[in-house]
Amino acid sequence: MLTKRIIACLDVRGGRVVKGVQFVDIVDAGDPAELAHRHAAAGADEIVLLDITATHEGRGTLLDTVKRTAAALFVPLTVGGGIRSAEDAAGVFDAGADKVSINSSAIARPELIGEIGGSFGAQAVIVAIDARRGSGVDSVQDAEVYVSGGRKATGLRVAEWAREAEARGAGEILLTSMDTDGMRNGFDCELTAMVSAAVQIPVIASGGAGTTAHFVEVFGRGKADAALAASIFHFGITDSRELKAELRRAGVSVRLPC
Numbered sequence: 001m002l003t004k005r006i007i008a009c010l011d012v013r014g015g016r017v018v019k020g021v022q023f024v025d026i027v028d029a030g031d032p033a034e035l036a037h038r039h040a041a042a043g044a045d046e047i048v049l050l051d052i053t054a055t056h057e058g059r060g061t062l063l064d065t066v067k068r069t070a071a072a073l074f075v076p077l078t079v080g081g082g083i084r085s086a087e088d089a090a091g092v093f094d095a096g097a098d099k100v101s102i103n104s105s106a107i108a109r110p111e112l113i114g115e116i117g118g119s120f121g122a123q124a125v126i127v128a129i130d131a132r133r134g135s136g137v138d139s140v141q142d143a144e145v146y147v148s149g150g151r152k153a154t155g156l157r158v159a160e161w162a163r164e165a166e167a168r169g170a171g172e173i174l175l176t177s178m179d180t181d182g183m184r185n186g187f188d189c190e191l192t193a194m195v196s197a198a199v200q201i202p203v204i205a206s207g208g209a210g211t212t213a214h215f216v217e218v219f220g221r222g223k224a225d226a227a228l229a230a231s232i233f234h235f236g237i238t239d240s241r242e243l244k245a246e247l248r249r250a251g252v253s254v255r256l257p258c
Contacts (some may be wrong), residue, residue, distance in 0.1 A: 003253045004219050005226035006240050007046045007204060008039035008233050012081075013053050015065050017234065030234065032065055037072040039233055043240035043257030047073060048101065048174070048228060050128075051081025052149055055104045060088060063095045070096025080128055086115045093120060101174055103128040104147035107154055107161075110168055117169035126204075127165040128174040131158045131191060140190045150178050158191070159198040166199045173199060174228065177207035182231060184210030189222035196223035204228050212238070212246040219252050 010017045010032050017030050036047045049069055051061050061082040070077050079092045080101030089100045100120075106113055106127050117125045130150050134142025145156040162173050175195050177188035185208055192205045202225035205218045209229035218224045232238050244254045 002225070003255050004224070004247070005045040005204075006043070006215075006243060006254065007048055007226055007228040008036075008044040008240065009206065009228045009230040010035055010047065010049045010069070011052045011230060012049055012062065012065060013051075015062060018052070033068040033072045035234060036069045036077070039240065040073050040075045042233075043244055044075060044233070045226075045240075045255060046076045046078065048078040048080070049097075050101065051079075054082030055148055061092055063091060066092060066095040066097060078126055080126070084109075085112070086119050089116045089120065093124070099124045099126055099171075101126040101128045103130065106165065107145065107147050107156070110164065113165060113168040113170050117171070122169050122171040125170050126172045126174050127162075127170040128176065129158060129162060129165075129195075130176050130178055132178040133188075133191070140194055143191055143194075146178060159194055162195045162199050162203075166201050170201060172202045172204060172225075174204045174206060180208030181206075183208055184231060186210065186214040187218040187222055187224070187227065189218055192218055192222035192224050196225075202226060210237075212243055212250070215243065215247060216250045216252060219247075 017032050017035050066079050076098040078099040078101050079097040083089050083100050083102050084105045130146045131143045133139040136142050143158040145154045145161050180188050187205045187208045196203045204226040205224035206228040209232050215227050218227050241257050247254050
C-alpha cells in the first residue's frame with residue numbers, strides 16, 4: 001500500500017508566512033525558514049512554499065526567501081508563484097527547490113507544463129488548481145478554475161483542466177478548494193474525489209483541514225494521495241508527528257517520522 005503524504009504549506013507575502021480564510025482576512029504566521037524547519041522536524045513529508053502575490057503583482061518569485069527556506073530543510077520543497085517560463089523554473093530550482101507549482105501561468109500558456117517537464121522531469125512539475133464550486137444543482141461537476149490568487153474566474157471546468165494538465169506532462173495536481181480554504185471544517189472530499197477519478201497522477205488535497213478525521217476522510221472518501229494544510233500546523237493545533245500517529249491508528253498508511 002502506498003503511503004499517504006502530509007504536506008505543510010507556507011503562503012508567503014512580502015517574505016513572511018501568512019494565512020487567511022477563503023483567500024482573504026490575512027494574518028501573519030511567521031518566518032518561512034523557521035516554520036519550514038519546524039514542520040519538517042515534526043514529520044511533514046514535504047513543504048510547499050507559495051509566493052501568493054507574485055502573479056498579482058507581476059513579479060518573479062522571491063528567490064532569497066526560497067534559498068533561506070531550502071537551506072533549512074531535509075525534505076522536498078515545492079515552490080510556486082511568479083513562475084512564467086522554464087527559465088523562471090530553473091532559477092527556483094537553482095535556489096534549492098525540488099519541484100515547482102504553476103497555476104495562472106499554466107492557464108495562460110498550457111505548453112509551459114511540458115516545457116518545464118521536458119527540462120526537469122514531470123515529477124518536478126505540479127499544476128495547482130484553485131477551484132470554486134458552481135452554483136447549480138451539480139456544483140461539483142460545475143466547479144470552476146480561478147487564477148491570480150483566486151481573484152479571477154477562467155470559465156474552465158476543474159476536471160477538464162486537470163485532465164489537460166496531466167496530458168501536457170504535469171506530475172501532480174495540487175487542488176485547493178476555495179470554498180473550504182482556512183475554514184477548518186474539512187476538505188471538499190467530493191471535489192477531490194472527482195479530480196482523483198479524472199486523472200492518473202497524484203492529487204494533493206488542500207483547503208479545510210481542521211482535525212485528524214478530516215485527513216482520514218480525504219484519504220478515504222476523497223481518494224487523495226496527499227493532503228496539504230497550513231493553519232493547523234502554523235498555529236499549534238497539531239503537528240505532523242501527532243497527526244501521523246493518529247492516522248496510523250485510524251488505519252491510514254503514512255511514513256512515521258524518525
